Amino acid sequence: MTPLLTVNNLTYCKKVRPWLGKKEIFRLAPVSFELKAGETMAIMGENGSGKSLLAKLLVGVERPSGGNILLNGEALSHSNKQQRFRAIRMIFQHSKESLNPALTLGSLLEEPLILNTDLDAPSRKKKIELTLTQVGMLPEHQYFYRHMLSEGQRQRVAVARALILNPQIIVADEPFAALDPSVRSQTVNLLMKLQRDLGLGFIFISHNLGIVRHISDRILVLADGNVVESGKTDVIFNWPKSEYTQRLIQAYQALITRDD
Structure with missing residues (x-):
């Protein structure tokens, strides 16, 4: 069976010159993996490891230096942004900041439909109401503004925006970091x-290894732009091979012990 997503030797190199400082270079070494429909892959690593950069490469925000990305066996062209925009959608970390306070939720959800579909106004309204219902909200919430929502509702709207174009893959970059435990659950x-x-494929980026262990099928571990380890979630947690992964898991286990 053809994988939903195939990433082949994806690389990235960017030179950055800090203000009055010497030039710095960040490289993402070749990254390869496959994702099946209905599967979740978690990306683990410390700050600066390249997790968020990999997410941006997958959704087309950044252009890779090399390699390719295939969706259902067909290459995703960087120039065909609409194709990628519809197929791979992103949930951002700070839902409040990603919602325009001047627009109703209906307007926020309608914008991608206007830009990327041929749906008429009644069909767009129906799609918005259906998507709000899918994420556990009411159709009437389309008339609400950001300030009228709770923290959990704002995160649900962020999920609704990711779903509105019927994507096949969702990339979630630290979507729970700003949420309190009950809303996170x-x-x-x-x-x-x-x-x-919906049979969605998920790419999940998080520092919370408890959630990673709970929801992911497989894990990719990054350090300084390099893949240091990958495999099934249970194998990574129970038998980590690299010292880097061992350190991440030991820190997580120490945190659990301290909280207990």
Whole structure:
């Protein structure tokens, strides 16, 4: 069976010259992996490891220096942004900042439909109401503004924006970092239900190894732009091969012991 997503030797190199400082170079070494429909791959690593950069490469925000990305066996062209924009959608970390306070939720959700589909106004309205219902909100919420929503509702709207174009893959970059534990648990359960119902593939980036262990099928570990380890979640947690991965997991286990 053809994988939903295939990443072949994806590389990135960018030179950065800090203000009045010497030139710095960040490289993402060749990254390769496959993602099946209904599967979740977690990307682990410390700050600066290249996790968020990899997410931007997948959704087309950044252009890779080499390699390619295939969706259902067909190459995704960087120049065909609409194709990628519809197929791979992103959930951002700070849902509040990603929502325009001057627009109703209906307007926020309608914009990508206007730009990327041929749906007429009644069909767009129907799609918005359906998507809001999918994420556990009411159709009437389309008339709300950002300030009228709770923290959990704002995160659900962020999920709705990712779903509105019927994507096949969702990239979630630290989507739970700013949420309190109860809201975080509700959002995790929501995403897992949507994945079961819609057969979505998930790329999940997080520092929270408890959530990573709970929702992911496989893990890719990055350090300084290099893949240091990859494999099934249970194998990575129980038998980590690299010292780097061992250190990450030991820190997580120490945190659990301290909280207990």
